[in-house]
Amino acid sequence: MVGVTDPVVDTRPPTGHAGIVGGVAVVGAVALVVSASALSLALLGALLLTAGTVYGSGRVVGLGALAALGGVAVGAISGVGVVFLLVATAGIVVAWDAARQSLDLAETVGREADSQRALSTHTGVAAGVTSIAAGLGYGIYLVVGDGRPVGALVLLLFGGVLLAAALR
Amino acid sequence: MSLPLTHRNEGRQGMVAAGLALAGVGVLTGRPGLLLASTVPVVLAAHARAATFPSPDLAVERAVSTTTPDREEAVEVTVTVTNEGASTAPDLRFIDGVPTALTVADGTPRHATALRPGESTSFSYAVTAERGHHTFDPLYVVAHDTSGGAARHSEVAVETELECVPPIPPAATLPLRPSAAGITGETVTPEGGAGVAFHTIREYRRGDPLNRIDWHRAARTGDLSTVEYQRERSATVVVVLDAREEGYVASDEHDRTVLERSVEAAGAVYEGRRLVGDRVGVATLSPADCWLAPGTGSGHRARVRSLLATHEALHPLPSDDPFFGVISLSRLRRRLPSDAQVVFCSPLVDDYAARTARRLDAASHPVTVVSPDPTVGTTTGQRLARVERSLRCSTLREAGIPVVDWGDETFQSTVANAVRRWSA
Numbered sequence: 244m245v246g247v248t249d250p251v252v253d254t255r256p257p258t259g260h261a262g263i264v265g266g267v268a269v270v271g272a273v274a275l276v277v278s279a280s281a282l283s284l285a286l287l288g289a290l291l292l293t294a295g296t297v298y299g300s301g302r303v304v305g306l307g308a309l310a311a312l313g314g315v316a317v318g319a320i321s322g323v324g325v326v327f328l329l330v331a332t333a334g335i336v337v338a339w340d341a342a343r344q345s346l347d348l349a350e351t352v353g354r355e356a357d358s359q360r361a362l363s364t365h366t367g368v369a370a371g372v373t374s375i376a377a378g379l380g381y382g383i384y385l386v387v388g389d390g391r392p393v394g395a396l397v398l399l400l401f402g403g404v405l406l407a408a409a410l411r
Numbered sequence: 412m413s414l415p416l417t418h419r420n421e422g423r424q425g426m427v428a429a430g431l432a433l434a435g436v437g438v439l440t441g442r443p444g445l446l447l448a449s450t451v452p453v454v455l456a457a458h459a460r461a462a463t464f465p466s467p468d469l470a471v472e473r474a475v476s477t478t479t480p481d482r483e484e485a486v487e488v489t490v491t492v493t494n495e496g497a498s499t500a501p502d503l504r505f506i507d508g509v510p511t512a513l514t515v516a517d518g519t520p521r522h523a524t525a526l527r528p529g530e531s532t533s534f535s536y537a538v539t540a541e542r543g544h545h546t547f548d549p550l551y552v553v554a555h556d557t558s559g560g561a562a563r564h565s566e567v568a569v570e571t572e573l574e575c576v577p578p579i580p581p582a583a584t585l586p587l588r589p590s591a592a593g594i595t596g597e598t599v600t601p602e603g604g605a606g607v608a609f610h611t612i613r614e615y616r617r618g619d620p621l622n623r624i625d626w627h628r629a630a631r632t633g634d635l636s637t638v639e640y641q642r643e644r645s646a647t648v649v650v651v652l653d654a655r656e657e658g659y660v661a662s663d664e665h666d667r668t669v670l671e672r673s674v675e676a677a678g679a680v681y682e683g684r685r686l687v688g689d690r691v692g693v694a695t696l697s698p699a700d701c702w703l704a705p706g707t708g709s710g711h712r713a714r715v716r717s718l719l720a721t722h723e724a725l726h727p728l729p730s731d732d733p734f735f736g737v738i739s740l741s742r743l744r745r746r747l748p749s750d751a752q753v754v755f756c757s758p759l760v761d762d763y764a765a766r767t768a769r770r771l772d773a774a775s776h777p778v779t780v781v782s783p784d785p786t787v788g789t790t791t792g793q794r795l796a797r798v799e800r801s802l803r804c805s806t807l808r809e810a811g812i813p814v815v816d817w818g819d820e821t822f823q824s825t826v827a828n829a830v831r832r833w834s835a
Binding site: 324325331336337339340347348351352355356357360362365368380381384405410 | 448456501518
């Protein structure tokens, strides 16, 4: 029966966030255009990622990422080129990360607050990191693409050590 | 929870699983492209894992459109944050410390952005001013690194205060109980003596003033007799407000509490008694101690106005401190001048309030109860509360304590109607 209560904060992300997530996800999905089934699966994933962002549902976002990455796998099996696979994966992963970040932001500051710049900065950095990783990976792939060179083994070991250190 | 605190956000862990799954499918199907693609999510997860806790250096200013608003006036609050550190803060989230008793009327006190070194951001919102003295809490800041993997929560203190002192409401001429004593004033007593209105004629006694001898009668009968007038005395009144947790009930979750009406009634009664020359004091039954001795004059009136608006015992939200009924009542009784009458403003939602009124009355402080009615609704519980309250009112009336039951009308007309009923 106490007088003034906290107004309930709407923790769904602002509508502008869904634009960023949807845009990046569609860029990733379109890279799979060669295979119709992969493209449709990835587009479904992009739609779910966007919808999850609009309604503030982490579960829908997770399902969207699963569907979109499933599209990548289907694309790889049906013979989509390595560059396109990389672009698709990078786009989908960045969109997934942006959706997660959008939900996290909205949980802290709510739907009404202006948080567009925080999300675009975060997404920009994630896209940068992803591009560098994909570029480096593709470079190594080109250099040691065929056969079983010793250099690839050394790099693989080095990468494994780095990975272990990063995930420790 | 003590600030600053740091925590890691494990949100990108799912990406490791996704990467390993892609790699697995790639190995099983013999697609090197998929194996290569699997590194992308793993690298993003590693980026979050490698994150270090940011420690932004922020300067915060908070500006309000007015520091002394009227009640229900919208006060525009603008918060400006500047990044004074040498590095970019990629993800800053702010939650402003709106005082608990105020509600946000427009906009939101939350904001998120990125700030380059030296860059500023500002956001604004409006709060509705409420009676009382309000201090803003520090600005709550959550800073994340570029990956969102590491966060630091901290507070930046900014001193901002609002003080809303409503004027004393129009006077309500609440009559007192007929037993005043003290200096000359306007409270009519049942005794005869010096005054204006005729009371009785009695036999002349030596020493009676000449101007009170009934000379017409003396001429007619030859006997001296003295006219007695109704004696008028100034009373000492203490307005006691029920500001225990029970005094904070409200009809609806979003309504003002009934204490606001008690405060309004107290102000109106004060003004009414002040205008007839009484000495009026203010006290509360509350966890925090509040006592203003009876007095007169414009300085005293200003003190009453400020006390009713900003005293911590009358804060718009109930305090968490415990209330000790027996101690508070005996302290009040020690302080009450022996000839003081009491006007008790209480919603009467529990038996303690009614018992207090009867105890004070029994301790030869004639009590008048002013009770704003908080009961509404038609559910069984609400109806029961209403019946219980009206029973308390009748019990008090049976004990000879007048009760002004204040419903939806203005307080002034409620008092006027009650006075008409009492004198009828």
